[in-house]
Amino acid sequence: MNIGNFYALHGKIETEALSVVVSQFAPKSAATWDEIEQNVDQILARMDQASAGFPGFDLFVSPECAFQGYHAGKWSQFLLDIDGPQVQRVKDKCKELNVWGIFNPWLKPKDGRFCDNTAILVNNHGEIVHQYVKMNPWIPGEPTQAGSACPVANGPKGARIGIIICADGDYPEIWREAAVNGANVIVRVSHYMAPFDKAMQITNKAGAYCNQVYVVSCNTAGIDEYYNYFGESCIYNPDGTEIVKAPTGIPYVIKADLYPGIIDHMQKHAVHANPMFSYKNRGASNPDDDGYGRPEMPYNAYKY
Amino acid sequence: MYFYTIEGNPFLADMHFMHKAMAPIDYPVTKAEIVAKIGGEKVRTGHDVYQTVEELVAPLKKDTYSCACEFYCALFANLYKE
Numbered sequence: 001m002n003i004g005n006f007y008a009l010h011g012k013i014e015t016e017a018l019s020v021v022v023s024q025f026a027p028k029s030a031a032t033w034d035e036i037e038q039n040v041d042q043i044l045a046r047m048d049q050a051s052a053g054f055p056g057f058d059l060f061v062s063p064e065c066a067f068q069g070y071h072a073g074k075w076s077q078f079l080l081d082i083d084g085p086q087v088q089r090v091k092d093k094c095k096e097l098n099v100w101g102i103f104n105p106w107l108k109p110k111d112g113r114f115c116d117n118t119a120i121l122v123n124n125h126g127e128i129v130h131q132y133v134k135m136n137p138w139i140p141g142e143p144t145q146a147g148s149a150c151p152v153a154n155g156p157k158g159a160r161i162g163i164i165i166c167a168d169g170d171y172p173e174i175w176r177e178a179a180v181n182g183a184n185v186i187v188r189v190s191h192y193m194a195p196f197d198k199a200m201q202i203t204n205k206a207g208a209y210c211n212q213v214y215v216v217s218c219n220t221a222g223i224d225e226y227y228n229y230f231g232e233s234c235i236y237n238p239d240g241t242e243i244v245k246a247p248t249g250i251p252y253v254i255k256a257d258l259y260p261g262i263i264d265h266m267q268k269h270a271v272h273a274n275p276m277f278s279y280k281n282r283g284a285s286n287p288d289d290d291g292y293g294r295p296e297m298p299y300n301a302y303k304y
Numbered sequence: 305m306y307f308y309t310i311e312g313n314p315f316l317a318d319m320h321f322m323h324k325a326m327a328p329i330d331y332p333v334t335k336a337e338i339v340a341k342i343g344g345e346k347v348r349t350g351h352d353v354y355q356t357v358e359e360l361v362a363p364l365k366k367d368t369y370s371c372a373c374e375f376y377c378a379l380f381a382n383l384y385k386e
Contacts, residue, residue, distance in 0.1 A: 007372070010327045267371065268331040271323075274373035284377035287385045290365040291378025 007271035015261020016157035018185070019057040021050040024233040025251040026222020029069035030078050039067055040086050043103070044093050046253070051097050054255045058156045060094075060101040063220040063233075064117075064166050064191040067105045072225055079108035079115055082128070087120070095126030100156050102163060102218075104189050106144070117144040119163040119189055121153050129153055130161070135174055138167040150174060152181040158260040159185045162213075166190035169203045172210065173302070179211035179276060184263035186211070190219045193227035197248070200232065209240030212266055212275055214258045221249055238263055239273075318349040322379070325357055332370045335361055 023046040027039040080086050094101045101122045121130035133147030155161040162178030169188045178186050192200050208215040221231030234245040235256045246252040284293030325345045343358035363382050369375040
């Protein structure tokens with residue numbers, strides 16, 4: 001897994017195993033509240049399936065838009081309340097199964113704004129412990145309000161989880177932001193359609209390798225009135241290699257055991273391939289800089 | 305250290321032996337803690353040359369290291385000092 005490092009990785013690694021289940025499926029493009037409920041039924045059924053197939057798992061991940069789909073003309077009429085019954089049902093299921101879950105309700109903000117594309121992390125007590133609003137909406141087709149931060153939450157088994165959503169992953173800075181904020185596992189939920197199948201894999205791998213984190217990618221698999229959602233959900237090592245990958249276009253469940261403590265250890269002990277140090281200390285081994293490198297931010301791309 | 309500096313018959317394993325010596329070190333760590341823990345360890349840095357870890361880290365300008373990458377950057381920076 002750690003092929004990116006020349007030097008031996010010293011020290012004793014202590015870590016728990018984080019058992020992650022990723023379920024790819026297709027929601028209905030809901031045009032009624034009844035269809036919203038059918039989509040929630042499907043999420044809960046997938047969680048039950050996970051409990052049957054992978055007893056004892058820790059974290060369930062579902063795709064972007066799994067509550068609502070993305071109905072071309074009516075999606076904005078079916079925004080959810082974070083305290084509403086649909087979200088409550090997945091919270092209750094997490095508590096019932098004693099698992100954590102990642103879900104993506106499109107929310108009507110209580111302050112009257114239009115819509116937040118929001119990912120939530122629910123703990124095994126049924127509590128929302130983390131919310132993330134998509135920082136890079138898929139403009140112009142997704143007119144949600146861009147979020148302004150990518151915080152990280154403590155998850156089970158030593159995981160520090162950063163969540164990003166679909167088009168977010170096309171921008172390298174969001175991966176780095178989650179990693180700098182402490183993520184050792186970055187979860188990307190998506191409703192990604194053809195012809196961007198190769199792009200999703202490339203960006204996921206780059207996100208893992210460039211930031212030395214596990215990446216968990218969960219994508220819709222199916223079709224709606226507009227698009228083919230290719231699935232291909234995948235879990236990646238911190239060197240960008242695939243651990244397990246779901247097939248194209250069909251409902252499927254993948255599972256992997258991740259070891260978040262390895263990431264923490266690598267960030268301390270990796271000599272080469274330590275991006276969290278090296279990007280902030282460019283050229284640190286240059287004799288003129290005495291091990292300090294150049295800490296200033298030189299990139300015009302980030303000074304706009 | 306003699307890393308890549310002996311023309312004709314270079315000694316290639318100096319960093320290998322240095323890294324072996326550093327195996328007990330956890331991070332973050334200070335230079336003083338490195339010296340206290342393994343300062344007396346002898347590192348083979350040439351065909352017939354041995355230096356202690358204390359001698360090797362003494363010239364480093366930094367006193368604290370958050371991670372292995374930071375330590376080795378400081379070490380390499382000193383390696384190429386005129």
